[in-house]
Amino acid sequence: MYFVSTNDNKYNEIKDLLSKNGPITMHVEHKKIELREIQSNSLVEVAIAKVKQAFELVGQEVFVEDDGLFIDSLNGFPGVYSSFVYDTLGNNGIIDLLKNKTNRSATFKSVIAFSEGKLAKTFIGETKGLISNNIHDRGWGFDPIFIPENTNKCFGEMDLKSKNKVSHRRSAVVQFHRWYIQNKMI
Amino acid sequence: MYFVSTNDNKYNEIKDLLSKNGPITMHVEHKKIELREIQSNSLVEVAIAKVKQAFELVGQEVFVEDDGLFIDSLNGFPGVYSSFVYDTLGNNGIIDLLKNKTNRSATFKSVIAFSEGKLAKTFIGETKGLISNNIHDRGWGFDPIFIPENTNKCFGEMDLKSKNKVSHRRSAVVQFHRWYIQNKMI
Numbered sequence: 589m590y591f592v593s594t595n596d597n598k599y600n601e602i603k604d605l606l607s608k609n610g611p612i613t614m615h616v617e618h619k620k621i622e623l624r625e626i627q628s629n630s631l632v633e634v635a636i637a638k639v640k641q642a643f644e645l646v647g648q649e650v651f652v653e654d655d656g657l658f659i660d661s662l663n664g665f666p667g668v669y670s671s672f673v674y675d676t677l678g679n680n681g682i683i684d685l686l687k688n689k690t691n692r693s694a695t696f697k698s699v700i701a702f703s704e705g706k707l708a709k710t711f712i713g714e715t716k717g718l719i720s721n722n723i724h725d726r727g728w729g730f731d732p733i734f735i736p737e738n739t740n741k742c743f744g745e746m747d748l749k750s751k752n753k754v755s756h757r758r759s760a761v762v763q764f765h766r767w768y769i770q771n772k773m774i
Numbered sequence: 775m776y777f778v779s780t781n782d783n784k785y786n787e788i789k790d791l792l793s794k795n796g797p798i799t800m801h802v803e804h805k806k807i808e809l810r811e812i813q814s815n816s817l818v819e820v821a822i823a824k825v826k827q828a829f830e831l832v833g834q835e836v837f838v839e840d841d842g843l844f845i846d847s848l849n850g851f852p853g854v855y856s857s858f859v860y861d862t863l864g865n866n867g868i869i870d871l872l873k874n875k876t877n878r879s880a881t882f883k884s885v886i887a888f889s890e891g892k893l894a895k896t897f898i899g900e901t902k903g904l905i906s907n908n909i910h911d912r913g914w915g916f917d918p919i920f921i922p923e924n925t926n927k928c929f930g931e932m933d934l935k936s937k938n939k940v941s942h943r944r945s946a947v948v949q950f951h952r953w954y955i956q957n958k959m960i
Contacts, residue, residue, distance in 0.1 A: 624812060624813070624814070625812065625813035626810060626811065626812055626813060627810070627811035627812060627813050627820075627855075627858075628810070629858075634813075662862055662863060662867070663861070663862040663863075664862060665858075665859070665862035665863055665867075667858075667862070669813075669855050669858060672813075672815075672851075672853075672855060673851070675849070676848055676849040676850060676851035676853070677848060677849075677851055677871065681848070681851075681871055684870055684871055684873065684874070685863065685867055685870055685871065687870065688870070
């Protein structure tokens with residue numbers, strides 16, 4: 589099975605999650621292809637459009653993963669446009685936008701979409717948390733400013749194994765793995 | 775010919791521009807259909823994908839218009855995602871992001887894409903200017919914070935006729951009109 593993404597960090601986290609999750613290992617190969625994204629306020633719609641495109645290119649079992657940071661006091665910004673916002677404003681921009689806000693709640697969402705033909709199957713993971721007051725100089729993407737619930741460290745301060753215990757991506761991968769074993773490996 | 779957009783403000787500006795621009799009037803009807811947008815850093819790509827979709831739905835001569843505000847010190851943010859950013863952060867968000875920036879230069883870009891079949895033809899208009907220090911409580915979209923070059927008023931403080939003399943949209947519409955008369959009305 590192929591995981592299509594240009595993001596090495598995502599692949600490393602997903603590979604670790606799949607290898608640790610129960611007795612049956614899924615063999616996943618990383619395929620670095622840039623897929624066209626649609627504009628939609630729904631991560632699920634974006635992921636479905638992407639995996640269909642990925643299947644057309646790869647022609648066999650394939651999955652993609654999309655994630656986004658949804659900040660409550662910013663009406664869900666940056667949401668599905670997280671990677672564009674990270675590239676233009678960076679973590680500094682998010683900190684600036686929250687300077688006068690008392691509510692710093694946010695949700696990191698992950699959607700995995702799997703396809704082996706016409707249909708796509710999706711799995712959604714969420715981690716609630718807070719945006720930190722300062723940027724911690726470690727981790728990728730918004731990890732240096734996102735502190736998951738029930739912890740006092742941001743994602744960026746955790747090593748891969750610790751992040752993989754509590755991340756939005758973990759939740760989506762675990763559901764996907766369970767479903768795949770039950771439906772595709774018997 | 776149809777102009778496909780859910781935005782009444784755009785239609786009003788374009789209708790005025792087309793009716794004033796030379797002796798030959800183009801008859802345009804407003805069709806309010808929500809079109810799916812692709813994610814791309816290029817306004818032109820977004821507009822082309824949109825007009826192809828619009829032609830499939832309408833089946834006759836059709837055009838769309840996409841615009842975006844590109845702020846230099848924010849690496850082109852909000853750019854092609856201007857309408858999402860307006861809906862989530864609003865003008866307040868842009869003002870917050872520029873609080874510590876000395877460079878307030880920005881460019882408003884407009885792309886018109888026309889189609890009557892498989893191909894699409896595009897026309898690009900640009901207006902350079904500055905982001906104001908405060909929000910002027912008039913106008914739609916980012917008009918309350920964008921001051922075009924060689925003026926001391928923001929778009930929002932101008933009436934439709936004054937804005938239509940200097941806007942990015944004017945420039946795109948004039949090119950489109952000229953091309954259409956020369957190529958399609960003879």
